[in-house]
Amino acid sequence: MSHPTSAVYAVCVPHLPFLEIQDRAQNAPFWAAYDAQAAALRDFDPELVIAFGSDHYEGQLMRAMAPFMIGVQAEAVPDTGGFPGPLQVPQAQARACAEFLMEQEFDVAVSHAMQVDHGFSHVLHRMLGGVAARPVIPLFINSLAQPRPSFARVRKFGHAVGCFAAQTGLRVAVLGSGGLSHETGDIFPQVHEAQDPVLREFLIHGGDRGPLSRAQWRENLKHGLAEVNRLMQARTPGVGQVRADWDARFLGLLTQGDLGVFDTWRDAEVEREAGNGAGEVRSWVASMAAAQDMGAGAPVVDYYEAGTFLTVAAVVTHASGPARSRA
Numbered sequence: 001m002s003h004p005t006s007a008v009y010a011v012c013v014p015h016l017p018f019l020e021i022q023d024r025a026q027n028a029p030f031w032a033a034y035d036a037q038a039a040a041l042r043d044f045d046p047e048l049v050i051a052f053g054s055d056h057y058e059g060q061l062m063r064a065m066a067p068f069m070i071g072v073q074a075e076a077v078p079d080t081g082g083f084p085g086p087l088q089v090p091q092a093q094a095r096a097c098a099e100f101l102m103e104q105e106f107d108v109a110v111s112h113a114m115q116v117d118h119g120f121s122h123v124l125h126r127m128l129g130g131v132a133a134r135p136v137i138p139l140f141i142n143s144l145a146q147p148r149p150s151f152a153r154v155r156k157f158g159h160a161v162g163c164f165a166a167q168t169g170l171r172v173a174v175l176g177s178g179g180l181s182h183e184t185g186d187i188f189p190q191v192h193e194a195q196d197p198v199l200r201e202f203l204i205h206g207g208d209r210g211p212l213s214r215a216q217w218r219e220n221l222k223h224g225l226a227e228v229n230r231l232m233q234a235r236t237p238g239v240g241q242v243r244a245d246w247d248a249r250f251l252g253l254l255t256q257g258d259l260g261v262f263d264t265w266r267d268a269e270v271e272r273e274a275g276n277g278a279g280e281v282r283s284w285v286a287s288m289a290a291a292q293d294m295g296a297g298a299p300v301v302d303y304y305e306a307g308t309f310l311t312v313a314a315v316v317t318h319a320s321g322p323a324r325s326r327a
Contacts, residue, residue: 006166008321009044010291010299011037012176012284015053015122017081021229033303037318038127044320046173048093049128049136050165050290051120052158052283053177054143057217059115061206062191067149068106068157069140070098071114076131080222082118083125088132093168097137100164106157114138119280123177134173141286143178143279146190151285152263158286162293172294176287176317178280180250181243185276187224244306246274250281254317257298259289284317295321 013034024031058077060066071087072094078084101108120138124131139161142148149157165172194200198212207214232240253261262285270278288299299317 006168006294006321007044007171008162008165008174008291008294008296009041009046009171010174010176010287010296010318010320011041011123011127012178012287012299012317013037013123013127014179015081015118015120015177016179016182017079017118017225018229018232019122020081021225030303030305034126037302040318041127041173042129044171044173046134047170048090048165048168049124049134049173049175050139050161050287051124051136051175051177052139052141052161052286052290053116053120053123053175054280054283055119055140056117056144056188057203057206058117060140060142060145062145062204063206065142065145066109066140067142067153068101069109069111069114070094070101071111071116071138071140072098073112074114074116074120074138076116076121076124079117079218080225082121083131084121085131087116087120087124087138088135089137090135093135094137097161097164101157101160104160104163106160114140116140119177123175127175128173139286141282143282144188146192146267148267148279149282150263150267151265151282154282154286155259155262155289158259158289159293161286162290165290166294174287174291174294176283178283179277180247180281181274182277183275187221242306243274246278247304247306250274251301251304251317254284254288255299255301257292259285259292291321297321 058079071089072091074087074089076082076084076087098108098110116138121131124136128134141154191200191203194203198210201210202212202217207217228239301317
Protein backbone atom coordinates (compact mmCIF):
# COMPACT_ATOMS: atom_id res chain seq x y z
CA MET A 1 0.00 0.00 0.00
CA SER A 2 1.42 3.36 -1.00
CA HIS A 3 1.87 6.16 1.49
CA PRO A 4 -1.24 8.39 1.52
CA THR A 5 -0.89 11.76 -0.15
CA SER A 6 -2.71 14.93 0.76
CA ALA A 7 -5.51 16.28 -1.37
CA VAL A 8 -6.49 19.94 -1.52
CA TYR A 9 -9.52 22.08 -2.30
CA ALA A 10 -8.82 25.81 -2.16
CA VAL A 11 -11.30 28.68 -2.27
CA CYS A 12 -10.83 32.47 -2.14
CA VAL A 13 -13.77 34.71 -1.28
CA PRO A 14 -14.48 38.17 0.15
CA HIS A 15 -15.46 38.64 3.79
CA LEU A 16 -17.00 42.10 3.70
CA PRO A 17 -19.64 42.87 6.35
CA PHE A 18 -22.06 44.15 3.71
CA LEU A 19 -22.68 40.56 2.66
CA GLU A 20 -24.48 40.13 5.96
CA ILE A 21 -26.08 43.58 6.02
CA GLN A 22 -27.63 43.35 2.57
CA ASP A 23 -30.44 41.10 1.46
CA ARG A 24 -29.03 38.08 -0.39
CA ALA A 25 -31.44 38.77 -3.27
CA GLN A 26 -29.44 41.89 -4.12
CA ASN A 27 -26.37 39.74 -4.79
CA ALA A 28 -28.09 36.58 -5.97
CA PRO A 29 -25.54 35.56 -8.67
CA PHE A 30 -22.68 35.96 -6.20
CA TRP A 31 -24.41 33.89 -3.55
CA ALA A 32 -25.25 31.21 -6.10
CA ALA A 33 -21.56 30.85 -6.95
CA TYR A 34 -20.57 31.06 -3.29
CA ASP A 35 -23.07 28.42 -2.18
CA ALA A 36 -22.02 26.11 -5.02
CA GLN A 37 -18.42 26.27 -3.87
CA ALA A 38 -19.45 25.76 -0.25
CA ALA A 39 -21.36 22.63 -1.27
CA ALA A 40 -18.39 21.36 -3.28
CA LEU A 41 -16.06 22.02 -0.37
CA ARG A 42 -18.28 20.16 2.08
CA ASP A 43 -18.56 17.27 -0.39
CA PHE A 44 -14.74 17.21 -0.47
CA ASP A 45 -15.09 16.57 3.27
CA PRO A 46 -11.87 18.21 4.50
CA GLU A 47 -10.09 16.65 7.45
CA LEU A 48 -8.10 19.84 8.03
CA VAL A 49 -8.71 23.48 7.09
CA ILE A 50 -5.92 26.00 6.56
CA ALA A 51 -7.39 29.52 6.72
CA PHE A 52 -5.48 32.62 5.66
CA GLY A 53 -7.10 35.84 6.83
CA SER A 54 -6.62 39.37 8.09
CA ASP A 55 -7.85 41.44 11.02
CA HIS A 56 -9.45 44.86 11.50
CA TYR A 57 -8.10 46.06 14.88
CA GLU A 58 -10.00 43.37 16.76
CA GLY A 59 -7.48 40.68 17.64
CA GLN A 60 -4.30 42.27 16.29
CA LEU A 61 -3.36 45.75 17.49
CA MET A 62 -0.53 48.22 17.08
CA ARG A 63 1.07 47.55 20.45
CA ALA A 64 2.59 44.53 18.68
CA MET A 65 1.56 43.87 15.08
CA ALA A 66 3.03 40.63 13.75
CA PRO A 67 3.43 40.18 9.97
CA PHE A 68 2.38 36.53 10.33
CA MET A 69 0.69 34.68 13.19
CA ILE A 70 -0.57 31.15 13.74
CA GLY A 71 -3.30 30.38 16.24
CA VAL A 72 -2.87 27.33 18.47
CA GLN A 73 -6.07 28.31 20.23
CA ALA A 74 -8.47 30.82 18.69
CA GLU A 75 -11.89 32.40 19.16
CA ALA A 76 -13.97 34.57 16.82
CA VAL A 77 -15.30 37.84 18.24
CA PRO A 78 -18.86 39.18 17.74
CA ASP A 79 -18.07 41.92 15.22
CA THR A 80 -20.30 43.15 12.39
CA GLY A 81 -20.24 40.63 9.54
CA GLY A 82 -18.62 37.99 11.70
CA PHE A 83 -19.79 34.89 13.56
CA PRO A 84 -18.53 34.49 17.14
CA GLY A 85 -17.35 31.40 18.93
CA PRO A 86 -14.30 29.23 19.57
CA LEU A 87 -12.55 27.70 16.58
CA GLN A 88 -11.79 23.99 16.55
CA VAL A 89 -8.00 24.27 16.31
CA PRO A 90 -6.06 20.98 16.28
CA GLN A 91 -3.39 22.17 18.68
CA ALA A 92 -0.77 19.50 17.97
CA GLN A 93 -0.99 20.15 14.23
CA ALA A 94 -0.92 23.92 14.73
CA ARG A 95 2.22 23.63 16.86
CA ALA A 96 3.78 21.32 14.29
CA CYS A 97 2.97 23.84 11.56
CA ALA A 98 4.58 26.63 13.59
CA GLU A 99 7.71 24.55 14.14
CA PHE A 100 7.86 23.68 10.44
CA LEU A 101 7.57 27.34 9.49
CA MET A 102 10.36 28.24 11.91
CA GLU A 103 12.56 25.63 10.26
CA GLN A 104 11.76 27.31 6.94
CA GLU A 105 13.04 30.60 8.42
CA PHE A 106 9.63 32.18 8.95
CA ASP A 107 9.62 33.80 12.38
CA VAL A 108 5.88 33.40 12.73
CA ALA A 109 4.21 34.63 15.91
CA VAL A 110 2.33 31.97 17.87
CA SER A 111 -0.83 32.69 19.87
CA HIS A 112 -2.54 30.50 22.45
CA ALA A 113 -5.32 33.09 22.79
CA MET A 114 -5.82 34.29 19.22
CA GLN A 115 -8.86 36.42 18.52
CA VAL A 116 -10.16 36.63 14.97
CA ASP A 117 -12.88 38.78 13.45
CA HIS A 118 -14.94 38.54 10.25
CA GLY A 119 -11.68 38.27 8.32
CA PHE A 120 -11.76 34.61 9.37
CA SER A 121 -15.15 33.85 10.84
CA HIS A 122 -17.22 34.89 7.83
CA VAL A 123 -15.64 32.42 5.42
CA LEU A 124 -15.48 29.63 8.02
CA HIS A 125 -19.18 30.04 8.80
CA ARG A 126 -20.38 30.43 5.23
CA MET A 127 -18.11 27.83 3.63
CA LEU A 128 -18.12 25.15 6.33
CA GLY A 129 -21.32 25.77 8.27
CA GLY A 130 -19.76 27.22 11.42
CA VAL A 131 -16.50 28.48 12.88
CA ALA A 132 -16.05 25.17 14.72
CA ALA A 133 -17.43 22.89 12.00
CA ARG A 134 -14.00 21.54 11.01
CA PRO A 135 -10.50 21.42 12.47
CA VAL A 136 -8.88 24.67 11.34
CA ILE A 137 -5.44 26.24 11.63
CA PRO A 138 -5.87 30.05 11.41
CA LEU A 139 -2.98 31.91 9.79
CA PHE A 140 -3.09 35.68 10.15
CA ILE A 141 -1.39 37.88 7.54
CA ASN A 142 -1.15 41.58 8.34
CA SER A 143 -2.91 43.21 5.41
CA LEU A 144 -4.16 46.38 7.10
CA ALA A 145 -1.53 48.13 9.20
CA GLN A 146 1.66 49.56 7.76
CA PRO A 147 4.27 48.22 7.34
CA ARG A 148 2.86 45.10 5.72
CA PRO A 149 4.81 42.03 4.59
CA SER A 150 5.94 42.09 0.97
CA PHE A 151 4.08 40.12 -1.66
CA ALA A 152 7.18 38.03 -2.28
CA ARG A 153 7.34 37.08 1.39
CA VAL A 154 3.61 36.31 1.47
CA ARG A 155 3.94 34.00 -1.53
CA LYS A 156 6.83 32.14 0.06
CA PHE A 157 4.90 31.92 3.33
CA GLY A 158 2.00 30.30 1.49
CA HIS A 159 4.33 27.82 -0.21
CA ALA A 160 5.84 26.87 3.16
CA VAL A 161 2.39 26.28 4.65
CA GLY A 162 1.44 24.19 1.63
CA CYS A 163 4.61 22.14 2.01
CA PHE A 164 3.64 21.40 5.61
CA ALA A 165 0.06 20.53 4.70
CA ALA A 166 1.20 18.22 1.89
CA GLN A 167 2.99 16.07 4.46
CA THR A 168 -0.12 15.46 6.57
CA GLY A 169 -1.68 12.93 4.23
CA LEU A 170 -5.07 14.55 4.81
CA ARG A 171 -7.79 16.10 2.71
CA VAL A 172 -7.01 19.78 3.25
CA ALA A 173 -9.21 22.78 2.51
CA VAL A 174 -7.30 26.02 1.98
CA LEU A 175 -9.36 29.19 2.45
CA GLY A 176 -8.25 32.66 1.41
CA SER A 177 -10.39 35.42 2.89
CA GLY A 178 -10.25 39.04 1.70
CA GLY A 179 -11.35 41.65 -0.78
CA LEU A 180 -9.86 42.80 -4.06
CA SER A 181 -9.84 46.51 -4.89
CA HIS A 182 -11.70 48.58 -2.31
CA GLU A 183 -11.40 51.58 -0.03
CA THR A 184 -12.01 51.47 3.69
CA GLY A 185 -11.74 55.24 3.98
CA ASP A 186 -11.29 56.37 7.57
CA ILE A 187 -12.97 53.30 9.05
CA PHE A 188 -9.67 51.52 9.67
CA PRO A 189 -7.00 54.27 9.75
CA GLN A 190 -3.26 53.88 10.06
CA VAL A 191 -2.15 54.60 13.61
CA HIS A 192 0.26 57.34 12.49
CA GLU A 193 -2.56 59.03 10.56
CA ALA A 194 -5.09 59.03 13.40
CA GLN A 195 -5.59 62.64 14.51
CA ASP A 196 -7.90 61.81 17.41
CA PRO A 197 -5.77 60.74 20.41
CA VAL A 198 -8.63 58.62 21.73
CA LEU A 199 -8.81 56.69 18.47
CA ARG A 200 -5.05 56.38 18.30
CA GLU A 201 -4.98 54.92 21.80
CA PHE A 202 -7.57 52.36 20.77
CA LEU A 203 -5.65 51.30 17.65
CA ILE A 204 -2.67 50.60 19.87
CA HIS A 205 -4.31 49.05 22.92
CA GLY A 206 -7.77 47.97 21.74
CA GLY A 207 -9.84 49.43 24.54
CA ASP A 208 -7.63 48.17 27.38
CA ARG A 209 -6.69 51.79 28.03
CA GLY A 210 -8.41 55.07 27.25
CA PRO A 211 -12.06 56.13 27.04
CA LEU A 212 -12.93 54.26 23.81
CA SER A 213 -14.00 50.75 24.78
CA ARG A 214 -14.04 47.78 22.48
CA ALA A 215 -17.82 47.67 22.68
CA GLN A 216 -18.07 51.33 21.65
CA TRP A 217 -15.58 50.78 18.80
CA ARG A 218 -17.79 48.00 17.45
CA GLU A 219 -20.94 50.09 17.87
CA ASN A 220 -19.34 52.98 15.98
CA LEU A 221 -18.31 50.63 13.17
CA LYS A 222 -21.80 49.17 13.05
CA HIS A 223 -23.35 52.60 12.55
CA GLY A 224 -20.65 53.60 10.06
CA LEU A 225 -21.17 50.49 7.96
CA ALA A 226 -24.93 50.99 8.03
CA GLU A 227 -24.50 54.54 6.71
CA VAL A 228 -22.16 53.41 3.92
CA ASN A 229 -24.64 50.70 3.01
CA ARG A 230 -27.41 53.31 2.84
CA LEU A 231 -25.31 55.42 0.49
CA MET A 232 -24.60 52.40 -1.70
CA GLN A 233 -28.28 51.54 -1.86
CA ALA A 234 -28.92 55.07 -3.07
CA ARG A 235 -26.15 54.59 -5.66
CA THR A 236 -24.31 57.62 -4.35
CA PRO A 237 -21.48 58.50 -6.77
CA GLY A 238 -18.08 57.43 -5.51
CA VAL A 239 -19.45 55.07 -2.84
CA GLY A 240 -18.98 51.34 -3.32
CA GLN A 241 -16.94 51.65 -6.48
CA VAL A 242 -14.12 49.22 -7.25
CA ARG A 243 -11.29 49.29 -9.77
CA ALA A 244 -12.47 46.67 -12.23
CA ASP A 245 -9.37 47.02 -14.44
CA TRP A 246 -7.08 46.34 -11.49
CA ASP A 247 -9.21 43.40 -10.38
CA ALA A 248 -9.05 41.92 -13.88
CA ARG A 249 -5.27 42.28 -13.95
CA PHE A 250 -4.86 40.64 -10.55
CA LEU A 251 -7.20 37.77 -11.36
CA GLY A 252 -5.56 37.30 -14.74
CA LEU A 253 -2.16 36.91 -13.15
CA LEU A 254 -3.51 34.70 -10.37
CA THR A 255 -5.14 32.28 -12.79
CA GLN A 256 -2.01 31.96 -14.94
CA GLY A 257 -0.48 29.93 -12.15
CA ASP A 258 2.91 31.67 -11.94
CA LEU A 259 2.54 33.38 -8.57
CA GLY A 260 6.11 34.67 -8.74
CA VAL A 261 4.79 37.54 -10.86
CA PHE A 262 3.54 39.15 -7.66
CA ASP A 263 7.03 39.30 -6.16
CA THR A 264 7.68 42.67 -7.81
CA TRP A 265 4.44 44.23 -6.56
CA ARG A 266 4.95 47.08 -4.12
CA ASP A 267 2.57 47.90 -1.32
CA ALA A 268 2.37 51.63 -2.05
CA GLU A 269 1.48 50.97 -5.69
CA VAL A 270 -1.27 48.52 -4.77
CA GLU A 271 -2.78 51.01 -2.33
CA ARG A 272 -2.60 53.84 -4.85
CA GLU A 273 -4.07 51.84 -7.73
CA ALA A 274 -6.59 49.64 -5.92
CA GLY A 275 -7.45 51.32 -2.63
CA ASN A 276 -6.33 50.99 0.95
CA GLY A 277 -8.20 47.71 1.42
CA ALA A 278 -6.64 45.90 -1.52
CA GLY A 279 -3.79 44.62 0.61
CA GLU A 280 -6.10 41.77 1.56
CA VAL A 281 -5.20 40.03 -1.70
CA ARG A 282 -2.20 38.77 0.27
CA SER A 283 -4.51 36.04 1.58
CA TRP A 284 -5.34 35.07 -2.00
CA VAL A 285 -1.69 34.84 -3.02
CA ALA A 286 -0.76 32.84 0.09
CA SER A 287 -3.68 30.44 -0.22
CA MET A 288 -3.06 29.70 -3.88
CA ALA A 289 0.65 29.26 -3.22
CA ALA A 290 -0.21 26.73 -0.50
CA ALA A 291 -2.61 24.94 -2.84
CA GLN A 292 0.06 24.80 -5.55
CA ASP A 293 2.44 23.01 -3.21
CA MET A 294 -0.25 20.43 -2.62
CA GLY A 295 -0.70 19.72 -6.31
CA ALA A 296 -3.55 22.06 -7.21
CA GLY A 297 -3.80 23.39 -10.71
CA ALA A 298 -4.27 27.03 -11.68
CA PRO A 299 -7.31 28.60 -9.99
CA VAL A 300 -10.57 29.25 -11.77
CA VAL A 301 -12.73 32.35 -11.28
CA ASP A 302 -16.27 31.16 -10.74
CA TYR A 303 -17.88 34.57 -10.44
CA TYR A 304 -16.87 38.21 -10.56
CA GLU A 305 -18.89 41.40 -10.51
CA ALA A 306 -17.51 44.91 -10.13
CA GLY A 307 -20.73 46.48 -8.98
CA THR A 308 -21.67 49.34 -6.68
CA PHE A 309 -23.73 47.32 -4.22
CA LEU A 310 -20.62 45.70 -2.75
CA THR A 311 -17.59 47.66 -1.65
CA VAL A 312 -15.33 44.99 -3.08
CA ALA A 313 -15.67 42.90 -6.17
CA ALA A 314 -17.74 39.81 -5.47
CA VAL A 315 -15.45 36.94 -6.39
CA VAL A 316 -15.37 33.22 -5.85
CA THR A 317 -12.17 31.50 -6.98
CA HIS A 318 -11.25 27.87 -6.52
CA ALA A 319 -8.50 25.39 -7.29
CA SER A 320 -8.18 21.71 -6.48
CA GLY A 321 -5.58 18.98 -6.40
CA PRO A 322 -5.64 15.21 -6.83
CA ALA A 323 -8.04 13.49 -4.50
CA ARG A 324 -7.07 10.41 -2.57
CA SER A 325 -9.18 7.52 -1.41
CA ARG A 326 -11.20 8.06 1.75
CA ALA A 327 -10.84 4.39 2.69
